[in-house]
Amino acid sequence: MSIGIFNVPAAKNEPVKNYAPGSPERALLKKALEEARSKVIDIPQYIGSEEIFSGNKKKIAPPHDHQHLLGYYHEGNADDVSKAIKTALEARHEWASLNWEQRAAIFLKAADLIAGPYRAEINAATMLGQSKNAYQAEIDSACEIIDFLRLNVNFMRDIYEEQPISSDGVWNRMEYRPLEGFVFAITPFNFTAIAGNLPAAPALMGNVVLWKPAFTQVYSANVLMKVFKEAGLPDGVINMILVDGPIAGDIIFKHPDFSGIHFTGSTKVFQNIWKTIGENIGVYKSFPRIVGETGGKDFVLAHKSADPQALATALIRGAFEYQGQKCSAASRAYIPANLWDDVKALMLKDLSEIEMGGVEDFGNFINAVIDERSFDKIATYIDGVKTSNDAEIIAGGTFDKSQGYFVHPTIIRAFKPDYITMCEEIFGPVLTVYIYDENNFDEIIKVIDQTSPYALTGAVFSRDRYAIQYATEKLVNSAGNFYINDKPTGAVVGQQPFGGARGSGTNDKAGSVLNLLRWVSPRAIKETLISPTNYKYPFLERG
Template sequence: MFDPPYESATQAIARQLLAATRENRSFLAQMRDQMRWDDKLLGWAMSNPGLRVQLFRFIDCLPALRSKAEIARHLQEYLGEESVELPPTLKTLLNFAHPDSMPGQIAATTVSTAVETLAHKYISGERISQVIKTIERLRKERMAFTVDLLGEAVITETEAQMYLDRYLELITWLTEAAKSWSQVEAIDRADGEVLPQVQISVKLTAFYSQFDPLDVQGSRERVTEKIRVLLRRAQALGAAVHFDMEQYMFKDLTLAILKDLLLEEEFRTRSDIGVTLQAYLRDSQPDLQGLITWAKQRGTPVTVRLVKGAYWDQETIKSAQKDWPQPVYAQKSSTDANFEAMTRLLLENHEYLYAAIGSHNVRTQAHAIAIAESLQVPRRRIELQVLYGMADKLAKALVDRGYRVRVYCPYGELIPGMAYLIRRLLENTANSSFLRQNLEERPVEELLAAPVMADGEAQKQSLVPIELPFHNVPDMDYANAQQRDRALKAIQSIRQQLGKTYWPLVNGAPMPTLETIDSVNPSNPAEVIGKVGLLSVEQAEQAVQAAKAAFPGWKNTPATQRAAILRQAATLMLQRRDELAAWIVLETGKPLNEANGEVSEAIDFCRYYADEMERLDQGVAYDFPGETNHYRYQPRGICVVISPWNFPLAIPTGMAVAALVAGNCTLLKPAETSSVITAKLTEILVEAGMPQGVFQHVPGRGSVVGAYLVKHRDVHMITFTGSQEVGCRIYADAALLQPGQKHLKRVVAEMGGKNAIIIDESADLDQAVQGVVHSAFGYSGQKCSACSRVVVLASVYEVFLNRLIEAARSLNVGPADAPGTGMGPVIDAEAQERIRAYIEQGRTEAEVALEMPASAIGYFVGPVIFANVLPTAKLAQEEIFGPVLAVMKAQTFDQALTIANGTPYALTGGLYSRTPSHIEKAQAEFEVGNLYINRGITGAIVARQPFGGFKLSGVGSKAGGPDYLLQFLEPRVVTENIQRQGFAPIAGAD
């Protein structure tokens, strides 16, 4: 993709620039033996990949550590000889017996000082006075600047307002300081035009804590007003504003907001505004072309800062985890080639867009210069940019060549700046980094070779890092406008289908009933989703007899045929996924983002259990001389599935299809409040080819029909998900041998939890607060896996609690079908009253830290947080199943584990920690079926995180795991003596 017309000029300019960057290299070589510790750390990281990982993980953790002893302990945990091979100097430094010893103190001081020194290389100042001093030095070197605030991980609306206020204050300080600056012709004027001396760089997402591509209108409204305030102040004081780009998911919405805003009459003639594009994105060229078209319409240029991109690892990991097409180029050469193509496109349209070429690659900058000089691009319309502390010699060489050079200057404290520092260290030490390759004195021809687009890179592709035995279906990506619009339209479409009557399915036909109930929208109970017929006991008996009659044929149906029906059901779900998500939103009040994941889970259950049954159907052969031994499985018989409302599609699908593919005839009795969705599941299973009598949809009163089916003598198995009270009753009833019953019933029961997340002193609190809020208040706390307790170590308790309160306060509580809703209603009036009763009980046990108001229309309960909760309180012991969170304090990590384990439940748990020994201890001692470390505790994925607990959280194997189907099968062994008159076939003989 390089352009031959500019290649010879690019090579010539690049060689000149490269020579300038390599001056005094021999002097540096002489000083190598006297390197400071910060240089040693970088050198070791470049030479040892294993040490690089552990060292950077320690650096990430360092700002959270509050004493020299903690630093010394973490040094040994991260860099101990068991973790990685150490250079002799570092091994000697870490050779201390106790973290609080004098050698430990020395090691902690040495390394922490080195890391601070490293940080100060890339961060222009922790205080504004330091930044101004840095800027004034840069101006003396004839370099312009742009200042960026570090730590914009905005997770509360308080922080979003603080972000705006800090930038308004920053503009004031900088423009005030600028009054005393003498003019520097190279950077303050161009083509007779006076340029702003002050420029700031901001990130759009930091203006609104709930910025969400699904909520286009809400995000636009909340962000745009803050941008207007910022741009007005900047104009009044004479400062320029540049908008940075972040993760891919925010790109399209960011560009759309800026394009609309900058067409407003007030801002349309402003040329002191810029936007960033990232060349590592496969769709960055179309984005640039779109900006060119837009700029022609606008009539006044803005600046496009072209960078390669800083989130490559994050984007590749996220796309792999979600099975989404990879948005970034896989090869560095492809990014470089795309960058050069975009540079040419940008400079060829310099009358519409100004170019800011951000790169530390000598060839990249030389290529831009070659094009600019060939096209005679005016100096106002191009500038070259570098990051503070990187490529200083290149920047000087560019200045000496007569170009305006701007230095990107991050500013802020070390803790919020740590993520930025890690990105810079990764860039400096990566094998593909130009800076590293130049430092290693690679051959000039290799360094300056024209980049080439790798084969197959032009189209977005899915990237799976390892060969997986099972591939999960991707969730819908609501950052994609087409997918988002289709999902939102489905909700409106479904609204035209409300109010229909859904009869039970018995023996392959709808069965009218005397009793019906209205299934209503929890966000608006006046909206009837559908009428559902409820079976009588007599009708339930007909269903049992139909299943009994169908069982022999289904049992003898080959497993491959049963699996094929499940795969067809998965295909139908995939085709109807937007519709199914819409039904979930409207009938159970689950916001669309979460309904999206639930449909994926249902599809995964169908496909995974189909695969698993075919595997199990092969059986196991143990052959010995003279005999064969075959270990095989057969179905149990009739299975009753009693499903909950909180996962109205995924859980009934998983339980039902597991029973069906194993060869059991299955009766699905759903929760009354989600029976329309299970009626839709029934439609899909019938269309997929499920024979009559094999699967039946039997909605009915749990206390009547449910109890009757559990006790029925012809039922072989009950699979239940719901409350502990009902689950224990089912377990007891199923254990009673009924007259004429010739088998013992199998019960698989998942009965909820009182799930805890531990936050220790080394935790990333940005990550921890977001994870706890999502885990506690996602779907209004109505997941069996939801976080209802947080155990926080005392040293970080107050800081964590304050941010947690503000983050929960920032949630948008409203109707589930509103795109901006972060938390919807609870399921019904009974749940609402039960939760409110627990809140009143909680007032007598603990301190109310937050109680958010909620709409009187619908079954809403706002987020509630109790602080200083005792481990023995009801709030800390009983499952509430609502948006109520108990926060407890622990003095030590061992005490935190004791508190977390101190309930009768053992379902899910979480830990936020960057201390290896704490992580190891939690893995061994945290009594939960699913332990999540440094992530939220909800959202288990089929085959990746098989789900289920023990103690009073349930009995049975994990759903979505390799042994789940075994519960629905009876194992048999058939042994045959194959001798005849003293002879037997020889194994393997023809």
């Protein structure tokens, strides 16, 4: 039983290491990369205390070197899903009854393990398995997951401290119970931090979880499970299943104890999940929590007063870091005609210097896209430009998958604002720009708002404060994360809680108290200190 109201370590973000030549972190990471490439590993499913090696082995290879074998993951089946549900529900009562500070201690330890002894290993796994360069891996698989784990503990305490007022003779209090059942976490390939946070956040609040990572992220997901186990997470609290989505969903979404989904992925998949949950709503013990962050077609709007150099840098970084494979990546830009020549020249200069290749060479800014399916999709969009009269390629436009899935950073100029690459999510290193009359700022804002079904991130560049306010107000529903004079990527846990609305998700803001509130079911308790003993109220007396 808890005795005391405990403070937790102060909320602060993990410092980002720079991996400069000669730095100790660079040497450690290089060693971890060499070690990982030198061996072939087998990755099991983690269900309760068991590591399940199914024998149905699937190859894991670096996207930038797809002939190299890193290892295999053992794909599961429907029986494994049912077993994971049973195991999670068996662990539920004891985990939900554990004092909150004990749960906090586990995830705080996990954060310290990643910050210390596992930092190089998890960064190397992210670099090799997901083709991220050293810096992109550092801000993701080290700093961001550390921030999620540490700051979520602070948010949890804030939630528990939120209590109702009491009147004379009454003591009111609020319990924040975990959900009744299990949570299903479906995570994407592009961020190791998201993959770790989606199961960990509900678990921190006392829930048990089935976690299905993307098959293309299993290599670093395995490191996360090792960390959680070493941190002391009890068996059955987070169960990692490696099962095809429809197979898992067919069992999970029909189970009466399904209590919520924590999802990051495509809008179409999330819509199908929501529909399935609705069709099965009468099966469940309670209405499931549906939390999701989905697609984006993120914009950068430049006013005629914008700084061309700052704008060009934001577009290069925002569009091409991690090959544009971020939900928040700058994908469409609206540039006034008076700035276009300068911005174009600056971007072309930067692109002429940028190098592309494997992550092991720290001089490469651009690496490979995640897999052949993604490569082919991106190539189709680029090839479409080459035969179109409505757009032209300004830079890049070439690709090669002979050794790795490499797509050169590509800038497309669209001659009409509804050209396909201005509207559809591509998820690759492709930026489309539309040049507008610098005197039509208000009209282009209407175009931006109406072009895409998404509303995840967006940015405005201007040195005119009236223009900034105007854009901020008129684009109020166009982006859940809005940036002024900065690229629309790089949200930091606790600083810019992340999430969008419209077709981009439920906007439950990962990295904030808002998200954790979704994983509890509050119970209000009223205790009357001296109970009434007569039913009569004073107004009943006849005067």
